[in-house]
Amino acid sequence: MPILSYLVGKTRKLGLGATRSTTYYEPAHIAREFATLDHLSKGRAAWNIVTSMNDSEGRLFGKDKHLEHDLRYDRADEFVEVALKLWNSWDKDALKLDRESGVLADPGLIRSVQHQGEWFKVEGPLNIPRTPQGRPVLIQAGSSGRGRRFGARWAEAIFTIHPHLVAMRAFRDDVRTQVEQQGRDADSCKVLTAVMPFIGGSEAEARAKRDRHNALARPELGLVTLASQLNVDLSPFALSATLAEVAESPLIHAAAAEKLLMQGPETTLEQLGRIFASSVRVPQLVGTGAQVADQLAELFEQGGCDGFVISPAYLPGSFTEFVESVIPHLQRKGLFRTAYEGSTLREHLGLADLPG
Ligand SMILES: Cc1cc2nc3c(=O)[nH]c(=O)nc-3n(C[C@H](O)[C@H](O)[C@H](O)COP(=O)(O)O)c2cc1C
Numbered sequence: 001m002p003i004l005s006y007l008v009g010k011t012r013k014l015g016l017g018a019t020r021s022t023t024y025y026e027p028a029h030i031a032r033e034f035a036t037l038d039h040l041s042k043g044r045a046a047w048n049i050v051t052s053m054n055d056s057e058g059r060l061f062g063k064d065k066h067l068e069h070d071l072r073y074d075r076a077d078e079f080v081e082v083a084l085k086l087w088n089s090w091d092k093d094a095l096k097l098d099r100e101s102g103v104l105a106d107p108g109l110i111r112s113v114q115h116q117g118e119w120f121k122v123e124g125p126l127n128i129p130r131t132p133q134g135r136p137v138l139i140q141a142g143s144s145g146r147g148r149r150f151g152a153r154w155a156e157a158i159f160t161i162h163p164h165l166v167a168m169r170a171f172r173d174d175v176r177t178q179v180e181q182q183g184r185d186a187d188s189c190k191v192l193t194a195v196m197p198f199i200g201g202s203e204a205e206a207r208a209k210r211d212r213h214n215a216l217a218r219p220e221l222g223l224v225t226l227a228s229q230l231n232v233d234l235s236p237f238a239l240s241a242t243l244a245e246v247a248e249s250p251l252i253h254a255a256a257a258e259k260l261l262m263q264g265p266e267t268t269l270e271q272l273g274r275i276f277a278s279s280v281r282v283p284q285l286v287g288t289g290a291q292v293a294d295q296l297a298e299l300f301e302q303g304g305c306d307g308f309v310i311s312p313a314y315l316p317g318s319f320t321e322f323v324e325s326v327i328p329h330l331q332r333k334g335l336f337r338t339a340y341e342g343s344t345l346r347e348h349l350g351l352a353d354l355p356g
Contacts, residue, residue: 001033008041015345017046017139023072024052024061027082027120034136035087035128043132043344048139049154051076051147054228066231069255070146078119080138080154085113087135089125105129133346134354152178156351157190159309161282168193168304190349193305194282196313197292199321206286213313214284219273226276230256239270282311289325296326297333307349 004016016037020030030047038045051072052058058066067075094109113124140155142148151158158175162168171193176186198213200206219239227234232253237246244265247257263272275281285295299305312318330336342348 001037004037004045005040008037008044013340013343013348014044015046015137015348016041016044017048017137017345019048019050021050021052021057022076022079023067024057027079027086027122028126030079031083031086031126032128035126035131038131038133038136039128043346045131045133046137046139046157046345048141048159049076049080050141054231056228069144073142073146073150075119076150077153078117082113082115082117082120082122084135085115086122086124086126087131089113090128090130092130092134095129133344137345137349137351148175148178151175152184152189153182155189156346157192157307157349159192159194161194161280162304163281163283165299165302165304168299169302172303172305185352188351190306190351192307192309193299194309194311195296195299196279196282196284196311197318197322197326198284198286198313199289199292199325201288203287203291206288206291210284210286210313214274214278217274217277219270219277222273222276222278222280223269225280226272230259232256234269237269239268239273241269243267243269243272279311279313284313290329293326293329293333296330297335300335 001018001020004018007014007016018037020033022030034045034047051069052066055066058064066072089111090105091109091111093106095105096103098104110125113122113126115122115124137156138154139157139159140147140151141159142151143160152175160168160171162171172191175189175191179186179189198206198210200209223234233251234246236251237249242265243260243263246252246269247260247265252260278284285292287295296308300307310319310322327336331338340348346353
């Protein structure tokens with residue numbers, strides 16, 4: 001949040017999103033912070049709602065154990081309900097700032113909040129007026145059944161990682177169905193799938209870049225990421241162990257075993273560690289600017305996603321290359337804007353205005 005507040009002054013149109021966990025904060029914290037960022041940026045704020053993943057994060061916050069997975073989402077549901085009540089406690093026209101009459105705000109347009117639920121007891125209103133977007137854009141990245149249900153209820157954009165078009169499309173179709181089941185318009189939630197581009201002046205140059213990058217990936221480092229996501233210790237196992245062998249071990253809890261087996265029982269820890277170290281399973285797109293633009297267009301036009309999360313393979317460089325080499329091709333295809341049509345992030349994403 002401090003970095004985004006700094007970036008407000010350095011940028012004019014970019015959306016500014018930060019991740020905040022509903023497991024370790026209170027709704028009033030988040031509602032205040034994002035309301036302030038939305039005011040400062042004149043409507044460019046977004047909140048990536050996460051529930052946190054591992055026990056080590058719990059220990060940072062004084063808990064011996066992390067709250068159980070589905071309970072974290074139960075808490076998150078109520079958390080967002082309360083945050084919305086706080087953001088909605090001021091009507092659009094409540095702030096009068098009328099010097100003549102000495103009226104700061106019209107109390108008739110400010111609602112009291114009295115929330116008493118299973119997880120939170122909150123009395124409002126929020127002590128910050130309604131923001132330019134009404135609230136930050138809500139982003140989420142759940143992939144489990146419970147996580148998707150949460151996303152379908154609240155998210156306006158979903159980050160996700162899938163290896164190929166078939167999996168991307170299955171995920172997006174499922175999200176759209178669930179969003180509709182929640183009584184929402186399917187287009188009110190944009191599915192943004194992650195890709196990692198390697199761009200070269202020729203295809204051979206792009207391949208060489210990708211190969212050099214992936215050769216640097218040490219499997220042990222990828223396994224550290226994987227172990228932390230699964231809340232298991234993988235250090236007792238040999239790199240040559242297959243996932244089937246690891247999953248059988250009494251050291252591995254059932255949920256982690258299931259996720260490991262989904263990666264293919266015959267895959268070795270070394271192979272999976274290498275994949276995690278090189279791109280955390282984000283698909284790598286390789287080619288010239290025009291070729292990468294064609295690959296993105298194909299994924300989009302075949303219904304794999306509504307947009308992309310561009311994962312940089314290296315910094316600095318990846319974003320600049322993407323903007324200079326790929327975006328002009330997407331613009332020529334009519335798939336990317338040539339100028340901003342609006343000023344808020346909600347407008348950039350093509351999301352409907354919220355009722356005021
Ligand atoms: C692109 C992307 C970024 C993510 N960033 C974070 C993060 O910063 N903090 C976090 O706790 N989880 C993060 N996650 C994890 C998700 O919030 C979620 O926990 C994960 O995808 C597993 O889904 P589940 O919670 O439904 O089991 C991210 C996921 C994706 C796909």
